[in-house]
Amino acid sequence: MTVSVLILNGPNLNLLGTRQPEVYGSTTLADIEALCEARAKKLGIDIAFAQSNHEGALVDMLHAARGVHDGVILNAGAYTHTSVALMDAISSVMLPVIELHLSNIHAREAFRQHSYIAPVAIGQICGFGAAGYPLAMEAMVSHLTKAQ
Ligand code: CA2
Secondary structure (H helix, E strand, O other), rough: OOOOEEEOOOHHHHHOOOOOOOOOOOHHHHHHHHHHHHHHHHHEEEEEEEEOOOOOHHHHHHHOOOOOEEEEEEEEEHHHHOHHHHHHHHHHHHOOOEEEEEEEEEHHHHHOOOOOOHHHEEEEOOOOHHHHHHHHHHHHHHHHHOOO
C-alpha cells in the first residue's frame, strides 16, 4: 500500500512569505506545498497538506488522520509552545509525528525553546527553512520503512 503522510501547519503559517522574511524566508505556504508534492512524487508517497489557525481544528485533523495517514509532519506554529491539547491529541492518535519548524526555535526567545510537541514526536527538524519540509518527508519515509 502507498504510504500516506499528512503535513499539517498551524497558526499564521498561511501568511508565510508576506512578512519577517529574515526569520521565515520568502517562500509562501503554497510554494512549500508544491515543494512537498514534488518530493512526494519522487518518494512515491501520497500527501495531504493542510493549515489552520485554530487549535481545535488542528486537534480534529490529527484525530481524522487515524486510519487514513501513516504519519504526520506537524508545524504547530506558536501552539508548539502552549498546547497541551495538541500534545494529548498526538499521544492519543498513536501515529508517528515529526515536529517541524522553519526557524531554529532553540536559538530564539526562551518561550520558543520549550515544545509541548517534542516529548510525543518521533523527532524534530528545525532551522532549515522551507527545505525542512522535504527533509521531514524523507525522515518519515525512512521511519515508516524501518518500522515495517
Ligand atoms: O519556525 C517555525 O516554523 C515556527 O513554528 C513558526 C511560528 C512560531 O510561532 C514558532 O515559534 C516557530 C510562527 C509562524 C508565523 O508565521 C508568520 C508568517 C508571516 C509573517 C509573520 C509570521
